Amino acid sequence: MIGKRIQKLRLERGLSLSDVADRAGVAKSYLSTIERDIQKNPSISFIEKVAAVLGVAPQDLLQHHDEEPLDADWVAILQEARKSGVTKEQLEEFLAFTKWKLDKQKSADVL
Known part of the structure; x- marks a missing residue:
């Protein structure tokens, strides 16, 4: 979780x-x-501010240790979405719809 990563880095730095x-x-x-x-x-703004204080890249706070790090293209896409006014809620809704659509296609393929 992002909160635990922030806390861990904060404590490691004695802050x-x-x-x-x-x-x-x-x-x-x-x-x-x-x-x-x-x-x-x-928000991304919050993550960027806290990451700067902790001396890490924002993606270091976002990635799970067992996941592949975000590459520059993913970061650029997220930054562009934010600049364009896309909210986190809209992005989450899009992702949920996309997952639902893929699951529906997989179910149809099985039948």
Whole structure:
């Protein structure tokens, strides 16, 4: 989870929640909810700010250790989507629809 990665990096650097929040210009309470996985979908802007404070690339916070890292093309696509005004909710809805459509096609192929 992204919150646990942020917390791990923060603690490795000897930074408090207040340190990171102040330096990143984000609310300490919001950072805390992210770290505790209460809030699980931070904005790209939030991720970029926190990553800069922690001295890592934003994709380092986004990727799972067991997953292949995002390449530059994926990062560029996500950045373009954000610049174009696509919301996280719209992207999630598109992904859910695409998964549903693929599952439906697979089911039809089996029949």
